[in-house]
Amino acid sequence: MNQLPQDFAELEARITAEYGALSRRLQQTARFLLDNPQEVAFATVAKLADRAGVTPSTLIRFANSFGFKGFSEMQQLFRTRLVDELPNYAERIRAVRTATGETPDSTQLLWEFAEANRDVLEALPSRIDPHDLERALDLLEQAEIVHVLGARRSFVVASYFAYALHHIDKRAFLIDGLGGMHGEQMKAVGPRDAMLVVSFSPYAQETQDAAAEAKERGIPMVVITDSSLSPLARLADVSLVVHEAEVKSFRGLTASLCLAQTLAIALGVRQDKASEPAHDEAKAKG
Amino acid sequence: MNQLPQDFAELEARITAEYGALSRRLQQTARFLLDNPQEVAFATVAKLADRAGVTPSTLIRFANSFGFKGFSEMQQLFRTRLVDELPNYAERIRAVRTATGETPDSTQLLWEFAEANRDVLEALPSRIDPHDLERALDLLEQAEIVHVLGARRSFVVASYFAYALHHIDKRAFLIDGLGGMHGEQMKAVGPRDAMLVVSFSPYAQETQDAAAEAKERGIPMVVITDSSLSPLARLADVSLVVHEAEVKSFRGLTASLCLAQTLAIALGVRQDKASEPAHDEAKAKG
DNA sequence: GTAGGTATGGAATTTTTATTCCATGGCGAC
DNA sequence: GTCGCCATGGAATAAAAATTCCATACCTAC
Numbered sequence: 001m002n003q004l005p006q007d008f009a010e011l012e013a014r015i016t017a018e019y020g021a022l023s024r025r026l027q028q029t030a031r032f033l034l035d036n037p038q039e040v041a042f043a044t045v046a047k048l049a050d051r052a053g054v055t056p057s058t059l060i061r062f063a064n065s066f067g068f069k070g071f072s073e074m075q076q077l078f079r080t081r082l083v084d085e086l087p088n089y090a091e092r093i094r095a096v097r098t099a100t101g102e103t104p105d106s107t108q109l110l111w112e113f114a115e116a117n118r119d120v121l122e123a124l125p126s127r128i129d130p131h132d133l134e135r136a137l138d139l140l141e142q143a144e145i146v147h148v149l150g151a152r153r154s155f156v157v158a159s160y161f162a163y164a165l166h167h168i169d170k171r172a173f174l175i176d177g178l179g180g181m182h183g184e185q186m187k188a189v190g191p192r193d194a195m196l197v198v199s200f201s202p203y204a205q206e207t208q209d210a211a212a213e214a215k216e217r218g219i220p221m222v223v224i225t226d227s228s229l230s231p232l233a234r235l236a237d238v239s240l241v242v243h244e245a246e247v248k249s250f251r252g253l254t255a256s257l258c259l260a261q262t263l264a265i266a267l268g269v270r271q272d273k274a275s276e277p278a279h280d281e282a283k284a285k286g
Numbered sequence: 287m288n289q290l291p292q293d294f295a296e297l298e299a300r301i302t303a304e305y306g307a308l309s310r311r312l313q314q315t316a317r318f319l320l321d322n323p324q325e326v327a328f329a330t331v332a333k334l335a336d337r338a339g340v341t342p343s344t345l346i347r348f349a350n351s352f353g354f355k356g357f358s359e360m361q362q363l364f365r366t367r368l369v370d371e372l373p374n375y376a377e378r379i380r381a382v383r384t385a386t387g388e389t390p391d392s393t394q395l396l397w398e399f400a401e402a403n404r405d406v407l408e409a410l411p412s413r414i415d416p417h418d419l420e421r422a423l424d425l426l427e428q429a430e431i432v433h434v435l436g437a438r439r440s441f442v443v444a445s446y447f448a449y450a451l452h453h454i455d456k457r458a459f460l461i462d463g464l465g466g467m468h469g470e471q472m473k474a475v476g477p478r479d480a481m482l483v484v485s486f487s488p489y490a491q492e493t494q495d496a497a498a499e500a501k502e503r504g505i506p507m508v509v510i511t512d513s514s515l516s517p518l519a520r521l522a523d524v525s526l527v528v529h530e531a532e533v534k535s536f537r538g539l540t541a542s543l544c545l546a547q548t549l550a551i552a553l554g555v556r557q558d559k560a561s562e563p564a565h566d567e568a569k570a571k572g
Numbered sequence: 573g574t575a576g577g578t579a580t581g582g583a584a585t586t587t588t589t590a591t592t593c594c595a596t597g598g599c600g601a602c
Numbered sequence: 603g604t605c606g607c608c609a610t611g612g613a614a615t616a617a618a619a620a621t622t623c624c625a626t627a628c629c630t631a632c
Contacts, residue, residue, distance in 0.1 A: 106552035266392035
């Protein structure tokens, strides 16, 4: 039996170090414990076991395998951690907010970014017209294939959206311009498809060209952009305008990604409903 | 029986208001509870009774007299207080839930996502150790070229980081595995370079392989991942652990991107300082 | 394929903890 | 001074929770 850890940090280090040597269930337990330390501090063995997807026995075994006499003994570390660390949490916020004296600039920056992005997310939902959101979903739902386009900074959002569509089993292609083949990739867009275009100032020329072509061919198009005056907005069937945070003249992508995430999952929900109409009717009646 | 308080603040107010009307022992209990809320959150009735200088019965009676079914029910308020950093958190959720009665599902989803991502951003800065952040920046600053690696979901973060590095004039390459050439791209990593690896559960094999190779070759490595138990964490020189929001079993990327943004810009700030040392010295003297 | 060992789940058991109940003691009213 | 009520303490009881133990499933090695 090993020497037992004296505080949470020590325990965390031990768990991390020996993680590979643990059995499947104990690994599962380890992940849960380190991911949800707050919950562990309060809840009972039975509840935690349930949440972690293991049996109570496993939790006990886990504690034993790290030298504790029982689960309760290990739980103590989770509790004292909460008590020890909380008091200086509030202080840390205050310290960072007020003076940069002690904290490194980088941490100060992190707080600023987090705050700026939070503010943006706060404003986002009320800035998006529910009606536009529904129309965008209509277009995407009816499309056989969704082609996603975004260059430079917008490429991040575009690639995420394409990724997310794959995960809800919606056919999607990312127009990435690989090999300078923007034009060629646009030719692969069929008449029953739709496009989702992401573009922010200063609106990449290749994106504008592609969007113009799509408009001409009558391809349904949803645009995520940063202003209703954007050249992309006038080409779109539905345009969703997001305002991103700016710190040190660097723009974020938080709001756009949140919106992309929402579009993808809302689309997934719709598809589920469409493929299981019986379930929905039953609910409506009941 | 009175309406029972919903949170700690409410309870505190009630106790304060009715303090004068309580019996001697109950007053004694009240004082102890409000003076040692942390202790109350964890300890057992017997221990608390002992510490407060009253009998267990008194504690129960105290709880009952404020409308609780038992002491445990009251204790819950002391516990949630410790966990909830934000007192009006619960209210906010309720407000969103109720206010969206009329709106379509998609807008409802948008609110939920925005909310979840906001919460994540709130927790992010305090979860990142300033020391780790500085060390990560040290590694990146000293590197001649930064190679950025991330597959599937993490690719979004990786591509954003590579993009951001270009904008602060830091040489960067994105290891994208194009044409199945992960291995070949790794060969291009030089001895004076560094790597930034992004990987989330279920940790893409190609990323793990590449990271293992980098480790073997002694390439400095910063990892952004989702758990200290991640297989990537043990390979890294510095690992930054982020917790992402999850809605409808879909994980976000907000926190990771915010962190990537911070790293890039903090690095940019450092580079500026390094290239204008006179400015810095002047500040130190002044 | 089989035997041995290990990991796991679940029920039984023990321990801990919360709550109830009643006997006693203090305090004020008559 | 005595009666009655309310507060109080402490033991008894009930409830909940932790832990143990055993049967079984699952691997691994031969």
